[in-house]
Amino acid sequence: MSLQELGKTQENAEQETAGSIISEELNISAPGKLRIIKRNGKVVPFEEDKIKVAVTKAFLANESGNAAASERIHKKVEAITADVQKVFIRRMPSGGTLHIEEIQDQVELQLMRNEEYVVARKYILYREERAFERTKGIEKKSKIEVPAISVTKKDGSQVPLDIDRLASVVNHACEGLEDVSADSILEESIKNLYDGVSVSNMKAALIMSARTKVEIEPNYSFVTARILLDELRSEALSFLNIAEESSHPEMKDHYPLAFKAYIEKGIELEMLDPNLKTFDLDKLGNAIEHDRDYQFTYLGLQTLYDRYFIHYQDIRYELPQIFFMRVAMGLSVEEDNKEDRAIEFYRLLSSFDYMSSTPTLFNSGTLRPQLSSCYLTTVPDDLDGIFGAMKDNALLSKWAGGLGNDWSPVRALGSYIKGTNGKSQGVVPFLKVANDTAVAVNQGGKRKGAMCAYLETWHLDIEEFLDLRKNTGDDRRRTHDMNTANWVPDLFMKRVELDADWTLFSPGETPDLHDLTGLDFEKRYEEYEAQAAEGKLDQHKTIPAKDLWRKMLTMLFETGHPWITFKDSCNLRSPQQHVGVIHSSNLCTEITLNTSQEEIAVCNLGSVNLPQHMKDGALDHKKVKKTITTALRMLDNV
Incomplete structure (x- = not known):
């Protein structure tokens, strides 16, 4: 045989x-x-x-x-x-x-x-x-199964499917990665093509074929990112008249050319700051490290593509390393030795050792360089002040700022209005307007507006405030898109522990309570309670402290809101006690800065990527020190 x-x-x-x-x-x-x-x-x-x-x-x-x-x-x-x-x-x-x-x-x-x-x-x-x-x-078998189909280009003309080009893209995407198969991606992609398929749909088929394999092997996330990167390169380089397409190795030569063309085009389209042309663009272009494009996972690059890269009429003409260089240039434009600083900032960002906040990534180097993350404001108790705060919210949200509003000074429902001899509708209707403002004015079209409203626990409208995020009840008195937070003084928690009563007031009759903390607050609060008992105050309500605490916890469990934040703890630990009282935290409750009706507090954020600073299972303190030194310089320049 x-x-x-x-x-x-x-x-x-x-x-x-x-x-x-x-x-x-x-x-x-x-x-x-x-x-x-x-x-x-x-x-x-x-x-x-x-x-x-x-x-x-x-x-x-x-x-x-x-x-x-x-x-x-x-x-x-x-x-x-x-x-x-x-x-x-x-x-x-x-x-x-x-x-x-x-x-x-x-x-x-x-x-x-x-x-x-x-x-x-x-x-x-x-x-x-x-x-x-x-x-x-x-x-x-794979060669036999390639169908004879045409691909429709953007101008409407049709060309035969270039299977060798597709294979080259997928093979480059899989290069150097273990446990991934270029053939399986290509074969799956071809199954989803049809005669006359558009170029964009053909590339989408490649991406989707690789993306579905991520749950099988995590390295496919890098493969998918590289396929998306090829599409982005074609989109950007053709818009900048550099090349119709480019492989990853060719980007070493194309990046410096694309960078200079990008700066020119961005200024021409009135999207970039003309001061960027004052940099030595050749020096910066040569400092770009094209291999860092291969660090992205699919989710990371797709997020940048959808939200961060500058585009004109939905055409992205900003490549990943140019994006990081643009951010670095915007942060170093006022530096004495700005090219060296820009390169230093670029290398830190593009290495993923540190990342600036979203507003900085959105706006650095543009004509609207609003680079700060969060704004804290106090809303005054008059129409001009209330709607002035609404305008501030809209403008700050427009340029990607997160908002934390202190609403405690606004008088409660039923309070007397001297100017009209009428009665107030309380704080809730204004919160509804603020909620809808955040929805209407999103953050530069890139993500939803975001804000948080704070109210002190002694405010007479606190019970309705607790219900703002409920899915039942009068929808005109609900704020489904706005975060809420309860600004709790220590005295309230003492009353809960003692099973004592708690008195609610309108700030129109107790205007100084909001600016007092600790023992000063307790003393003045008890004086107002005595006045209420004597009938000297028109608006007040006494309830068991435990009942209010129970409702706070119930709403927190049911809706996740209002968040519980502690007024006296924040003020006690404030390093700025000499310049004012902290009336609220910010959108994310991690910043506590003093505010007033005349002063808006601002916080600038950045993130150190600690896993990138591990060496032999321990934190590399030398690298951390170097990263933080540069990061603080970047934050100072915001």
Whole structure:
């Protein structure tokens, strides 16, 4: 028998199904059974007869066909098969799963140990031949299945599908990554193409084919990012008249050219600060490190593509490293040695060791360089002040600022209005307007507006304030898109512990409470309680402190709001006690700065990526020091 006949015989043996489907499943799941993973991924029961067939054919390939009935060969086959089986039983006495290749490896080994060297050699050559034929078969199959379709370009013209170009993109994307398959991505992509498919849909098919594999192997996230990067390069470079497309190695030469063209085009389109032209653009362009494009995962690059990269009529003409350089230039434009500072900032950002805040990434180097993260304001108790605060919110949100508003000074529902001889509708209707303002004025079209309203726990409208995020009740008195926070004094918690009463006031009658903290607050609050008991105050309400605390916790559990923040703790630890009282925190409750009706507090944020600063399982303090030194310089320049 020839080796080719042997190959067909063994391949058929591998593909046979043992018994019915039901009995096979029972055998596979039975404890103590050996199971085999075939090359197509199917799991079947271990069958020693198939080893006998394969070994027998190996001997027949080496000897004449008349040896089939030889007692000598029969005994050798039995012995070798038994030896192979013993190895696996000894290795997995309780049963387990083997790959078909493991069995064939063991057959080779046992042939050698039984001194059947010629047969073993022929068997090894046969396996190599079959492996080569399978590989060629797959390649041949993939080539045959490429459909003859046309691709529609942006100008409406059609060209044949360039399968070599697609293969090149995918192969470059998979380069240097383990456990990823370019062929599987390409094959899956081709299945989703059709005659006349647009260029954008063709690229989207590539991205989606790679993206669906991320949950199987995390490295596909890098593959997908690189495919998206190829699309971004084509989009940006063609817009800047540099090239129609570019591979990653070619970007080493294209980046400096694209950078200069980008600065010119951005200033021409009135999107970039003309002062950027005062930099030595050649020096900055040569400092760009194109290999850092390959650090992105898919989610990271897609987020930059959707929200951060500067675009004109939905065409992104800002590449990742140019994006980081633009941010660095905006932060260093006032520096004495601005090129060196820009390069220093660029290298820190592009290494992912440190990242500036979203407003800085959005606006640095543009005509509207609003780079700060959060703004804290106090809303005064008059219409001009209230709607002035609304205007401030709108303008700050327009340029990506997060908002923390202190609403405690605004008088409560039913309070007397001297100017009109009427009564106030309280703070809630104004909060509804503030909520809708944040929705209407998003952050530069890149993300939703975000704000948080703070109210002190003694405010007469506090009970309605607690209900603002509920999904039931009058929707005109609900703020579904705005965060809320309760500004709690220590005295309230003392009353809860003592199971005592708590009195609510309107700030129109108790205007100084909001500016008092600690013991001064407690003293003045108790004086107002005494006045209320004597009937000297028109608006007040006394409730058990525990009832209010219980409702606060109930709403926190039900809606996640209002957040509980502690007034006296924040003021006690404030390093700025000499310049005023802290009336609220910011949008994210991590910053506490003093505010007044005349002064807006601002916070500037940045993030140090600590995992990037680990060395041999410990924090690299030298690198952390270097990073923070540069990061603080960047924050100072905001």
